[in-house]
Amino acid sequence: MGTELRLMRTPGMMTRREALACVGWILGSAVVGGHLFMTGCTRRRTPRVDDLFESSTMDLLGDVADTILPPTYTPGAKEAGVGAFIPVMVRDCYDEKHQVVFVDGMDALQRASRDRYGREFQQLTADERTALLAPIDKEAKAYQLTKETTDADHYFHLFKQLTLLGYFTSEIGATKALRYVQIPGRYDGDYPYQKGDRAWAL
Amino acid sequence: MATNNRYDAIVIGSGISGGWAAKELTQKGLKTIMLERGRDVKHVEDYPAATKHPWEFPHRGGRTQQMIADYPVLSRDYPLNEKNLDFWVTEKDSPYREVKRFDWYRGYHVGGRSLMWGRQSYRLGDLDFEANVKDEHGVDWPIRYKDIAPWYNYAEKWAGISGNRDGLDVLPDGEYLPPMPMNVVEKDLADRIKKHYGGKRHFIIGRVANLSVPHEGRINCQFQNQCWLGCNFGAYFSTQSSTLPAAMATNNLTLRPFSIVTRILYDKDTKRATGVEIVDAETHQTYEYFAKVVFVCASAFNSTWVLMNSATDVWEGGLGSSSGELGHNAMDHHFRCGARGRIEGYKDRYYYGRRPTGLYIPRFRNVGDDHRPYVRGFGYQGAATRGRWSGEVAEMSIGGAWKDALCEPGDWSVGFTAFGEILPYHENRIFLDHDMRDKWGLPVLAMDMEIKANERAMRKDMVQDCEAMLDAAGVKDVEGYDRGYEFGMGIHEMGTARMGRSPKSSVLNAYNQVWDALNVFVTDGACMTSGGCVNPSLTYMALTARAVDFAVGELKKGNL
Numbered sequence: 024m025g026t027e028l029r030l031m032r033t034p035g036m037m038t039r040r041e042a043l044a045c046v047g048w049i050l051g052s053a054v055v056g057g058h059l060f061m062t063g064c065t066r067r068r069t070p071r072v073d074d075l076f077e078s079s080t081m082d083l084l085g086d087v088a089d090t091i092l093p094p095t096y097t098p099g100a101k102e103a104g105v106g107a108f109i110p111v112m113v114r115d116c117y118d119e120k121h122q123v124v125f126v127d128g129m130d131a132l133q134r135a136s137r138d139r140y141g142r143e144f145q146q147l148t149a150d151e152r153t154a155l156l157a158p159i160d161k162e163a164k165a166y167q168l169t170k171e172t173t174d175a176d177h178y179f180h181l182f183k184q185l186t187l188l189g190y191f192t193s194e195i196g197a198t199k200a201l202r203y204v205q206i207p208g209r210y211d212g213d214y215p216y217q218k219g220d221r222a223w224a225l
Numbered sequence: 226m227a228t229n230n231r232y233d234a235i236v237i238g239s240g241i242s243g244g245w246a247a248k249e250l251t252q253k254g255l256k257t258i259m260l261e262r263g264r265d266v267k268h269v270e271d272y273p274a275a276t277k278h279p280w281e282f283p284h285r286g287g288r289t290q291q292m293i294a295d296y297p298v299l300s301r302d303y304p305l306n307e308k309n310l311d312f313w314v315t316e317k318d319s320p321y322r323e324v325k326r327f328d329w330y331r332g333y334h335v336g337g338r339s340l341m342w343g344r345q346s347y348r349l350g351d352l353d354f355e356a357n358v359k360d361e362h363g364v365d366w367p368i369r370y371k372d373i374a375p376w377y378n379y380a381e382k383w384a385g386i387s388g389n390r391d392g393l394d395v396l397p398d399g400e401y402l403p404p405m406p407m408n409v410v411e412k413d414l415a416d417r418i419k420k421h422y423g424g425k426r427h428f429i430i431g432r433v434a435n436l437s438v439p440h441e442g443r444i445n446c447q448f449q450n451q452c453w454l455g456c457n458f459g460a461y462f463s464t465q466s467s468t469l470p471a472a473m474a475t476n477n478l479t480l481r482p483f484s485i486v487t488r489i490l491y492d493k494d495t496k497r498a499t500g501v502e503i504v505d506a507e508t509h510q511t512y513e514y515f516a517k518v519v520f521v522c523a524s525a526f527n528s529t530w531v532l533m534n535s536a537t538d539v540w541e542g543g544l545g546s547s548s549g550e551l552g553h554n555a556m557d558h559h560f561r562c563g564a565r566g567r568i569e570g571y572k573d574r575y576y577y578g579r580r581p582t583g584l585y586i587p588r589f590r591n592v593g594d595d596h597r598p599y600v601r602g603f604g605y606q607g608a609a610t611r612g613r614w615s616g617e618v619a620e621m622s623i624g625g626a627w628k629d630a631l632c633e634p635g636d637w638s639v640g641f642t643a644f645g646e647i648l649p650y651h652e653n654r655i656f657l658d659h660d661m662r663d664k665w666g667l668p669v670l671a672m673d674m675e676i677k678a679n680e681r682a683m684r685k686d687m688v689q690d691c692e693a694m695l696d697a698a699g700v701k702d703v704e705g706y707d708r709g710y711e712f713g714m715g716i717h718e719m720g721t722a723r724m725g726r727s728p729k730s731s732v733l734n735a736y737n738q739v740w741d742a743l744n745v746f747v748t749d750g751a752c753m754t755s756g757g758c759v760n761p762s763l764t765y766m767a768l769t770a771r772a773v774d775f776a777v778g779e780l781k782k783g784n785l
Contacts, residue, residue: 040256066541097632157622183623187631192285194278200632204280206325207448210578212408217573222613222634225278225450 071126075110081130084109086145087132088186090152097200100190108189109182120175128178134158197224227642232258232778234267235501235516237486237531242336242749242765243522244464245380249773250520253475255780258514259472260484263314263333266340268465272455273306273537275649301328302714304341309454312341318664327672328713329526335482336464337524338716344434344461344581345606346386347759348377348397352592357755360600363554363649364443365620365726366754370397373767380525380766383471384462385440387582388432392401396429396587396759403437404430405446405582409574410609412638414698415584421697426589431582431606434462434763444468445612450579461581483507484532485665489519489544491536491742497546497785498535504665517552518744518776518785525718525750526555526655529672532732533657533720543746545722545732545739554649554723556756558715562684563605564691564706565640566700575611575634583608586641586694587727588758590686601648603758605691607641639700641712644715645686646758648679653712655721674712681776684710717761719753737772744771744785 074080085106092100100106113125136144136155147155156179163179170176176184190196197203201224233255236246243259250257254563255430265271268663279285286308288300299305299313314331321329332338351370374397381400389404407415407430415428435446444458452461459466473480483506490499490513500515521528529552533543540546586605590597612635622626653674661669688705695703725731728740733752739745750761757764779785 037500091623092631093625095629097629099628111283112287115291116284117285118290153624157624160623188285188287191631192279194280196280199630203278203447204577207578210405210448210576210580211376212406212576212580213409214575214577215573216575216634219633221632222581222611 072110072114072122075113075126081106081110083129083145087182088153088189089155090149090156091183091186092190093149093153098195100186100196103190103193103195105186105189105193108193109185112185112189117181121181124175124178125181128182131178191224192225228516230464230500230512232256232434232516232520234258234520234745235260236520236522237501238262238337238521238523238749239335239464239469239480240332240343240522240524240749241339241462241464241762242769243337244339244468245478245521245766245769246520246522246748247472247478248468249477249770250518250573250777251472253773253777254475255777256474256477256479257716258479258481259513260501261335261337261480261482261483262485262506263335264600265335265480265482266312266465268470269455269457269460270459271771273311275451275457276455277308298328299330301711302330304330305307308451309341312453312455319669320661322658322671323662324671324673325675325735326344326711327674328711329718330713330716331524331671335480336469339463340455340465342463342762343716343760345450345585345760346381346384346388346399346432346434346763347397347500347585347587347661349373349757349759349764350395350397352395352588353755353757354758356601357649361599363755364723364727364730367724367726367731372735373764373771376767376771377763379770380763383441384434384467384763385436385768386432386434386462386763387446389430389436391429392481393427393429393587395589395592395629399432401432402440404674405433405434405437405580406430407584408576408580408609410571410639411584414609414639414700417698418552418694422694425726426469426694426710427587429585429587431585433582435581436460436694437746441467441622446581448578448580450580450581450627464735484512486523486531486607487534487667489521489531489535489742489745490515491539491544493539496742498742504619504667506680507666517780518746520769520773520776521745521751522749525753526670526672526721528747528751529655529659529748530719534668536742538743544669544745545682545741547741548725548730548732550651550723550725550729550730553651553654554720554754555653555655555672555712556647556649556717556719556753557712558717558756558758558760559647559676559684559710560642560644560703561710562687563607563641563643564688564695564703564705565607565638568609568637568639571637580608584641584670590683590690595684597682599679599686599759599769601646601679601683603645603683603687604641605643607639609637609639611635611637621675639695641691641695643684643686643691644758644760645680645683646756649720649723649755650674650677653720672712674711676712709712716765717750717756719756719761721752722747722751723754724752725754736775737768743779744776748772 085101088105146203163177166177201223234257236259239261314333354366357363388401390398446460484503535544588602590602658671659668692705722732724733
C-alpha cells in the first residue's frame, strides 16, 4: 500500500534546491527538525518563541511576509494571515536549534534595518523593505547551497519557506492566487491552458 | 460457557483480507465474528479530514516535533503527516524490536490499512507463480495462475478496479471498470516508448481500486486524490466502503473492535483449532470465542505473530512451525529509485481534476529471451505532471513579479519509481521477543531481514533502464535517482507463513490451510510464497475468497 500516495506526492522534477525546500513542507517530508529525533534529544522550547505570538510581532511577521509576497493583482501574504501562521509553525514544528535561528533572525533583520536606514523595519517604505530584504535573500540562497546538511538553515530561508507555505495553503492563497476546486468530480487530461491562467492549488 | 461466545467462523483482523473473509463467510451463511485489535472507524463519520480544506489544518498537513517524538518509525518516511494521524498505530503502545532496521507502518483500527492503501491492483501471473521453481529460490507455489484467475475475476468485479485490458503477456488482464485517462503528455510518451521498443515495453494506465463509474451502490471517484484520508463517497475500495457493509447486510456478522487475539486455541486430539483467546484492548480482560474455522488476516507479520503464540505446548515455535518455516522468508518490495526529467512544450495544455492513479510500466526484465545478472524483475509507477515552481522562477528574488510567476504552473515533468521483487530468503525472518512487551504485556516481534546481492544488482537496472526509457521518449534533463531503501518501506510485508506443496517446507497448503490445523486459514500477505513485483493486495482478496469457498465446502462435507 502507500504506493499511490507516494507516487502522487512525488514532486516530479524540481530543478532548484529552493523549490525542493518549499515543497518539502507540503510533502510532510521536511528535514527541518528531523535530526532532533535522530539524535534522541528531548524537546525544549526556546522561551522567546512565545513572544512571537505577541500581536505586534505577528504584525511585523505579516509585514515581512508581505514584502516577500506583496499584494499584486492578488492579495498579499499579510492579508492571507501568514503573520499569525508563522508563530504556530515555529513553536510546533521547529526544533530548538531552528527556533533560535528564527528568533535571532528577527533581531538580525531589525538590526539590518537600523544599520541601513536608521529605522525599524515597519517604519520603512515598501520599496525600502524590498531593498533591505533582497540582498538578505541572496545571501540566504548562497548559504543554503554551500552549507553542510547538519548546519542550521539561514533565518531568511526559514522566513521565506514559511511565507510560501502559509500563503499558498491559506484560503486566500489557494482560492485567489491559485485555483482551488475541492471536489473536481471528473478528470480531464487535456485541459486548455493560456499564459496567465493560475495553477491548481492541489 | 456462554453461547454468545460461539460462532461458525472467526476472522482475525478487519483489513483488506479480513474484510473479504467476513464478507464471503457471512454471505455463505456462516455466523461470523470479526475481531479487530483497534478502535472502530465508521464509514464517513470517522473521516474527519476528508472534508477539510488545506487551511483548516493548523500545520497545513506538516509534522510537529510532538508527532516526530510520538511516531519515531512513521516519521522515517512520508506517512507521518497531520491529516490522517489517527489512522496509524500508536507506536509507544505497540513497540517491536529491530535486529536490523525495519520500517513498520501499521494501521490498528477497523479497516486496517485498507483505508490508507495505495490501491494499485495488479494480478500475479505464471511468470510469478513459476518463478521459485524455475530459478530455485524458496519453494514452489502450490497454485498456478489458472487456479486463482477465476478468483481474481470475482474479487475485481466486487471491489471495482478501473483499468484497461492491455493484452500483455507479462501482466494478465482483469475484469475492469473503464480506465482513467492518461493526460496529453503521458499519451505521447506511451506512443514513443511503443515505437522505440517495438512493442516490448509498455506504458499503461494504472489499474486502481477507485471507481470510474458508480458500482455496487457506491459513488464513482470525484478526483480529489486524497484517498488516504478516507473517502466520503466510498469511491475507493476499503473494508468500510465495500466488504463490511456487504457482510453486515447478511445479519451474520458481529464486529468486535478492541479485541487483541492472543492465541488460537488448539485441540491436540482433534488437531483442530477450537477458537481464539483475546484480550480486550481497553479493559485488559481476557475472553474466549469458539468456532469451526478461523481465518487469520491480521496483516502479514501479525498473523504470524498469532500463530507463533498458539499451541506452544505442542510446538515450541507455535502453530504451523513444524516445517521450520514459520516466521521465515519475509519479503517486501524494494523501491525509491528510478528517474525523472523535464518535458518540453505542451505549454498550452494542463489538466483538470486530481487523478488518483498514475502510469504503470510492467516488468520487462528476465522475461522471454532477456537475461540479466540477477533474477526476477521490477515495474515502474509514475506520472507526468505540471509543476508549480519552475526553474526560472527560483532564480527570481522576492517581490510581486516573483509571486505572480509562482501562481502559474511551471514546466511539465515526468517521474517514475521502480518497485522490485525481493527473493524469499529463509534467513530473512521475524521471531518473538519475550524480553520486550507491548502495552498489554504481550511479547513483540523482532525483525531480522535485509536485501541482498540480487536486489542490489536489480536496483542498478531500476535506475538505468528508467533513464534510458525517458531518454528514448524524448524527455530532457533526465536524472536517475536512488534514495535508498530500508526493509518495510514498501509497506508490502509478505511471507513468514508461506504456502507450499509439502508440510515439511511450508506452513500453508494450496488452500491457505495451516498444515498442522486444517481449520485455520491464513490468507493475508503472510501466505505469499514469492512476492512478484506488483502491488499484492488484490492477490490477498482473490486468495481469501478462494479459501473461504473451499472452507465452506469442506465444512459441508464434514471434513473440518
